Amino acid sequence: MTDRRPTINDVAARAGVSKSLVSLALRGSDKVSEESRAAILAAAAELGYRPNAAARNLADRRSRTIGVLLHDLHNPVFAEVLDGVQEITRQRGYRTMLVTGHGDPEREESELAGLLEFQVEGLILISHRLDPEVARRVARERPVVIVLRHDITGPGISTICTDDRAGGRAATEHLIGLGHSRIAHVSGGDSPIARDRQAGYEEAMTAAGLGADVLVEPGSFTEAGGRAAMLRLLERAPQATAVFAANDLSALGALGALHDTGRSAPADISLVGFDGMSLAALGSLRLTTMAQPLTRMGQLAAQRLFERIESPLSRTQRDVVVSELTARGTTAPPAA
Amino acid sequence: MTDRRPTINDVAARAGVSKSLVSLALRGSDKVSEESRAAILAAAAELGYRPNAAARNLADRRSRTIGVLLHDLHNPVFAEVLDGVQEITRQRGYRTMLVTGHGDPEREESELAGLLEFQVEGLILISHRLDPEVARRVARERPVVIVLRHDITGPGISTICTDDRAGGRAATEHLIGLGHSRIAHVSGGDSPIARDRQAGYEEAMTAAGLGADVLVEPGSFTEAGGRAAMLRLLERAPQATAVFAANDLSALGALGALHDTGRSAPADISLVGFDGMSLAALGSLRLTTMAQPLTRMGQLAAQRLFERIESPLSRTQRDVVVSELTARGTTAPPAA
DNA sequence: ACGATTCATTGGAACGTTCCAAGACGTCTG
DNA sequence: CAGACGTCTTGGAACGTTCCAATGAATCGT
Numbered sequence: 001m002t003d004r005r006p007t008i009n010d011v012a013a014r015a016g017v018s019k020s021l022v023s024l025a026l027r028g029s030d031k032v033s034e035e036s037r038a039a040i041l042a043a044a045a046e047l048g049y050r051p052n053a054a055a056r057n058l059a060d061r062r063s064r065t066i067g068v069l070l071h072d073l074h075n076p077v078f079a080e081v082l083d084g085v086q087e088i089t090r091q092r093g094y095r096t097m098l099v100t101g102h103g104d105p106e107r108e109e110s111e112l113a114g115l116l117e118f119q120v121e122g123l124i125l126i127s128h129r130l131d132p133e134v135a136r137r138v139a140r141e142r143p144v145v146i147v148l149r150h151d152i153t154g155p156g157i158s159t160i161c162t163d164d165r166a167g168g169r170a171a172t173e174h175l176i177g178l179g180h181s182r183i184a185h186v187s188g189g190d191s192p193i194a195r196d197r198q199a200g201y202e203e204a205m206t207a208a209g210l211g212a213d214v215l216v217e218p219g220s221f222t223e224a225g226g227r228a229a230m231l232r233l234l235e236r237a238p239q240a241t242a243v244f245a246a247n248d249l250s251a252l253g254a255l256g257a258l259h260d261t262g263r264s265a266p267a268d269i270s271l272v273g274f275d276g277m278s279l280a281a282l283g284s285l286r287l288t289t290m291a292q293p294l295t296r297m298g299q300l301a302a303q304r305l306f307e308r309i310e311s312p313l314s315r316t317q318r319d320v321v322v323s324e325l326t327a328r329g330t331t332a333p334p335a336a
Numbered sequence: 337m338t339d340r341r342p343t344i345n346d347v348a349a350r351a352g353v354s355k356s357l358v359s360l361a362l363r364g365s366d367k368v369s370e371e372s373r374a375a376i377l378a379a380a381a382e383l384g385y386r387p388n389a390a391a392r393n394l395a396d397r398r399s400r401t402i403g404v405l406l407h408d409l410h411n412p413v414f415a416e417v418l419d420g421v422q423e424i425t426r427q428r429g430y431r432t433m434l435v436t437g438h439g440d441p442e443r444e445e446s447e448l449a450g451l452l453e454f455q456v457e458g459l460i461l462i463s464h465r466l467d468p469e470v471a472r473r474v475a476r477e478r479p480v481v482i483v484l485r486h487d488i489t490g491p492g493i494s495t496i497c498t499d500d501r502a503g504g505r506a507a508t509e510h511l512i513g514l515g516h517s518r519i520a521h522v523s524g525g526d527s528p529i530a531r532d533r534q535a536g537y538e539e540a541m542t543a544a545g546l547g548a549d550v551l552v553e554p555g556s557f558t559e560a561g562g563r564a565a566m567l568r569l570l571e572r573a574p575q576a577t578a579v580f581a582a583n584d585l586s587a588l589g590a591l592g593a594l595h596d597t598g599r600s601a602p603a604d605i606s607l608v609g610f611d612g613m614s615l616a617a618l619g620s621l622r623l624t625t626m627a628q629p630l631t632r633m634g635q636l637a638a639q640r641l642f643e644r645i646e647s648p649l650s651r652t653q654r655d656v657v658v659s660e661l662t663a664r665g666t667t668a669p670p671a672a
Numbered sequence: 673a674c675g676a677t678t679c680a681t682t683g684g685a686a687c688g689t690t691c692c693a694a695g696a697c698g699t700c701t702g
Numbered sequence: 703c704a705g706a707c708g709t710c711t712t713g714g715a716a717c718g719t720t721c722c723a724a725t726g727a728a729t730c731g732t
Contacts, residue, residue: 053453055718057390073415117389259620284595391688
């Protein structure tokens with residue numbers, strides 16, 4: 001870039017007016033004469049003028065930007081939530097600044113710091129792994145909405161999530177309702193969400209008098225984790241006729257494990273996932289799942305955030321959305 | 337936010353030094369005495385000081401940020417490219433600003449304008465639909481690297497892509513090599529990439545003396561498009577034993593269509609995709625595909641971009657990476 | 673025909689940083 | 703002991719905007 005970019009002063013000089021008037025005209029003020037407006041617009045176009053967002057943000061003391069931290073972009077679940085967030089954000093004329101932390105709390109914290117330096121006006125954290133104390137500290141600076149995790153509370157923090165325990169219960173009851181009794185659970189590890197979904201499973205089993213059959217195989221919310229867990233399960237509990245996997249991604253891994261060992265769902269084993277990511281509906285997968293309204297959750301998150309951006313003193317909210325069992329092709333009554 | 341955030345002046349006052357020294361200390365200069373440094377760091381921590389990125393960018397006249405425009409976040413292909421981009425970007429101490437255009441040229445252009453207002457130092461366009469003239473205009477302002485599309489050239493534009501025509505040929509040859517002759521193509525519509533892949537298909541067919549069997553069913557690079565195209569194909573060409581789909585996502589749709597009509601791959605029809613998105617390897621899908629080195633392409637894109645950011649006069653590059661046929665579970669010789 | 677009112681326009685201060693030339697204070701050299 | 707040099711520190715200008723109070727010009731009512 002040898003030549004400096006044109007500034008508002010260059011435009012003003014060319015149009016023969018003051019920089020203030022250029023500023024006004026470019027932002028569409030109605031107190032600029034038609035004549036000046038035309039001259040200014042023409043000058044700006046000829047010079048290829050672009051406003052400098054850094055200068056504008058500095059002068060305004062606002063960035064019209066919200067920050068979104070998410071786990072990663074590979075799990076399509078996050079993309080769906082993000083769609084909802086961006087829809088609302090665009091409507092409001094804000095932009096979204098997106099960072100990923102890959103589940104590493106330190107990295108997440110540093111990405112968050114970057115967002116705050118950019119003067120984002122609010123933050124949406126989607127499935128993060130931050131230390132609760134860090135989240136609370138951030139919430140003292142800016143409104144925060146946490147999506148898909150409900151265990152962190154504090155002033156300035158709103159949450160959007162589903163009732164994971166009830167969901168785990170419903171998923172399990174679906175299998176029980178089909179006639180299964182030897183139902184195992186591929187868990188999602190020790191995250192709060194995973195624990196809730198597992199608790200729901202255990203509750204449903206106990207309530208149905210199947211407490212003795214509770215069988216949990218630890219997984220990790222990933223495809224690989226689900227695959228490995230399912231393989232271990234097939235060894236350890238060959239009598240199982242159904243599996244509830246803690247999320248769709250690990251359910252897909254489990255499905256792969258079944259496939260690799262010459263089995264299939266629901267013929268050999270019925271399988272239910274959790275999340276409702278649209279890819280899992282796809283093609284030959286047709287995964288039965290507890291579907292969360294992901295895009296809706298994203299919209300709601302953004303709405304709640306803007307409420308607090310606009311009136312910082314308004315109360316934080318805890319929204320619980322309902323998930324619904326979506327029966328597709330991987331569950332059926334047990335083979336006789 | 338009733339109370340103003342602390343600035344560098346507040347830190348300076350508290351530490352009993354000048355703002356200049358605070359600025360130096362916070363950026364790790366070695367010409368600050370240990371004593372001052374400690375006082376400054378302590379004061380900054382006590383106040384919860386965060387540098388204001390807008391002010392910094394304005395003063396430096398650089399943002400240490402690159403902009404990435406991508407189609408959307410649902411196709412996991414883009415997430416994989418992005419991983420590569422972000423890896424390099426992080427290494428350089430830059431941040432990435434991510435926007436999506438959802439294939440709408442106007443929206444893409446407006447998102448791009450936003451990035452340029454933020455003074456991004458360079459741009460990576462992943463599978464965009466911009467008007468070539470717009471892309472060239474932008475490239476006059478900032479270095480641009482285009483990934484997954486090679487038809488736009490001009491000063492300031494580098495490209496990273498694979499040889500889509502050769503890839504289309506290789507995918508088709510794989511099917512021919514397995515003994516198929518009635519091979520159809522589910523195309524990706526009329527984008528340049530789609531046209532190249534289709535041309536490769538036609539070349540391979542013709543070269544194998546199967547020119548008369550060329551059969552193209554228009555699709556759209558989406559799951560729904562692939563599904564619909566496959567359904568039409570089953571009506572229109574029941575004799576086909578193999579299909580080359582223009583990308584993995586539409587191949588997955590095609591797979592779903594097969595499934596829905598009581599068929600499967602490769603038993604009834606062999607199926608090859610294109611892209612190499614990791615989700616398609618997953619579970620029971622095991623899609624055979626022409627795999628592009630997606631993450632590598634992202635890394636390369638970022639490297640090329642930084643070369644041009646660092647020496648703006650260096651030449652732009654056109655990198656062509658090789659894709660490889662990855663035979664998984666959806667292709668086999670035709671049924672006897 | 674004159675003050676009041678409206679309208680379009682202006683210059684300057686602010687926003688929070690970085691950079692630069694220059695200053696204060698010691699210490700060394702001969 | 704004067705001058706040169708080093709180290710640490712400083713105030714002020716710049717970056718490109720927006721906002722505000724003030725200005726000048728035109729129009730109005732009486």
